[in-house]
Amino acid sequence: MTGPSVPEPRSTELESTAGWAPTPALGRAVLLAGLLLVAGVLLGRVDLVVLAAPFALGTAYALRRRPTTLPQVWITAGDDAPLVEGGDVSAAVSVGNPDTVDYDLVVVRSRVSPWLRISRAGFAGADDAAAPDAPTADASPAAGTPAGTGRSVADRPFVTSVPAAAAVDLELAGRALRWGRHPVGPAGARVAAAGGLLVSRAVLTDAVGVRVYPRTEPFEAVEAMPRAAGLVGAHHSRRPGEGGELAGVRIFAPGDRLRRVDWRVSLRARQLHVAATLSDRDAEVVVLLDVLAEAGRSGGVDGSTSVLDTTVRATAAIAEHYLHRGDRVSLLEYGPGARRLRAAAGRRQYLTILEWLLDVRADASQHEPYDQVFGPQQLSSDALVVVLTPLLDERSAQMLARLARGGRFVVAVDTLPANLTPPKDRGWAEVAYRLWRLDRETMIGQLREHGVPVVRWAGAGSLDQVLRDVARLATAPRVGSR
Structure with missing residues (x-):
């Protein structure tokens, strides 16, 4: 079947003919025809000459049109x-x-x-x-x-x-x-x-x-957000403004809209009162990917999952959810490379995130990860930081503790496969693997004591309870020292 048009061949004869060579069949044909002709002439036998004629004529006929260009x-x-x-x-x-x-x-x-x-x-x-x-x-x-x-x-x-x-x-x-x-x-x-x-x-x-x-896993989260910092959006903030959440009733002031007038209260108090609302604002979500270690064996979309599989698919699901709600999402890598994707909203940002995730790789470098990602220019104080980490490296736990001490709203998502088996090919015994598991559970408990919630990724509803707790802590009054 013929396909699309083929580009023009090269014009240089030397370049076009240099790539062709005789096959063993040509050598055998020439050798056989030559031997039969020589033998027929030396022995005076015409039958040998007649026998050599088909080989010579067939070779000459096949070579009458030789290819000049390569495919x-x-x-x-x-x-x-x-x-x-x-x-x-x-x-x-x-x-x-x-x-x-x-x-x-x-x-x-x-x-x-x-x-x-x-x-x-x-x-x-x-x-x-x-x-x-x-x-x-x-x-x-x-x-x-x-x-x-x-x-x-x-x-x-x-x-x-x-x-x-x-x-x-x-x-x-x-x-x-x-x-x-x-x-x-x-x-x-x-x-x-x-x-x-x-x-x-x-x-x-x-x-x-x-x-x-990556295939986006089904993910839903509650509307609770620690702080909504943008101008417009779908989350209720604690700041007064135009929105759908009722904050109370107050006396009419210059600039209030007439449609906000509460006529029942105004008639009863004989003074104009308006319904005060809370502004609807968007939130910034920072997804921090821990790429210091990889564990488990990936079996593809229908098989077992590795740490990177869970990390990438969960990141795509979280980003799709919050971008669909109008929030701003940014991505950061915790590793030697420290790649970063700036915060933005909309479908274009979602496509950019998917493209960015294709280059996620685990880097088990012994050098200290790049800690500039914790600066105020990279992480807003009002942002919700979702850290996807397998907690296989102590530096990951230290990073989570630093974020919590810095006043960030942090949620740690455990991406270690639940069915992870001990790597026996590396000399791990069953007892050593169980001790490592206990040590890791102790580290997770210490993180929770420091105010870092740790939850295992399980698709839809994985972060509901954790986000409620984080939002409740954010709205609680803080005790300050004089």
């Missing part, structure tokens, strides 16, 4: 629609023939990320998308593949032919298993022409990245 290979990764975990992924490896000679045989092979489970692969218009003996997605897991996945059907060469001035597409279709930037490629192709007597060198093309966004 062209490029990769197209699906469409422009956003791809989410568990969604269908498609890509195509195209081989173009810019020459005036047909390619008799084209062998195409491409690498594909193991997180892209390719279940169907074949050339466009072919009846068989995959060979019967090709490994399927339910085969035994191979080395280097994610847990719960088998070998991809793309892990084998594909063979076709390409007419002159045309192109064919090797279509790949499957399912995206995990968030991140996953490569399709590099891909390569080798071509045989002139009846299989000439073969080209391998033509390679660079990989193309496929962006897979």
Whole structure:
């Protein structure tokens, strides 16, 4: 099946012909024809000359039109629609023939990320998308593949032919298993022409990245916010202003709107009174991602989850919830890199957050993390700080304690997998793992004593009770010293 138009071949003859070499079949044909001709002449046998004639004529006929340009290979990764975990992924490896000679045989092979489970692969218009003996997605897991996945059907060469001035597409279709930037490629192709007597060198093309966004887990939270600091929004603040929350009744003052007049109270008191309300304001939510350590093995969207899986998916869910309510959300990384995404609101910010999350990586550096994220320019005093951390490093607990001592409204979300097994391959015994668990529970208890609520992420409703407690503490009167 012909594909899109092929770019023009190179004009330099030296560059175009340098990539072709004779195959062993050409050597055998020339050797056999030469031996038969020499033997026929020396022995005076005409039958040997007649026997050599088909080999010589066939070789000359096949080489009458030699290819002059190399094939062209490029990769197209699906469409422009956003791809989410568990969604269908498609890509195509195209081989173009810019020459005036047909390619008799084209062998195409491409690498594909193991997180892209390719279940169907074949050339466009072919009846068989995959060979019967090709490994399927339910085969035994191979080395280097994610847990719960088998070998991809793309892990084998594909063979076709390409007419002159045309192109064919090797279509790949499957399912995206995990968030991140996953490569399709590099891909390569080798071509045989002139009846299989000439073969080209391998033509390679660079990989193309496929962006897979994290699947947003269902998440809902109460409307309670420690402090609403913006101008407009959906949260009730403690400041008087235009809003829907009744704050009381007071005497009419210049500037009050007539629609706020409480006529019942005014008639009873014989003086104009108005209903006072609390202003509706937006809140700033800072999601702090602890990337100092990774634990657990990721099994994709339908398998087990690692620390990074829970962190990224929970961040996307929290950001989507608060952005949908009109709040401002910012992201910070607690690690050597200390990446930061400024606070903003709206759908554009949500798409920016999804793009930002694709580059989240665990960095187990021994250097002290960058602590400038705790400055007043980075963290507003009125912001709600949601820290996603596995609490595998003592520096993470110290960071939470510093935030609480600095007067921040902090909620710690435990992202450690509940079904985490001891890493026996690293020499951990069951008793040592249990002692480590007890030590970690003690650290969590100490954080709660310092006023840092720690809750395990469980999807919808995970933070309801914690947010109520934080909002209650924020509205409580504070005792100050004279």
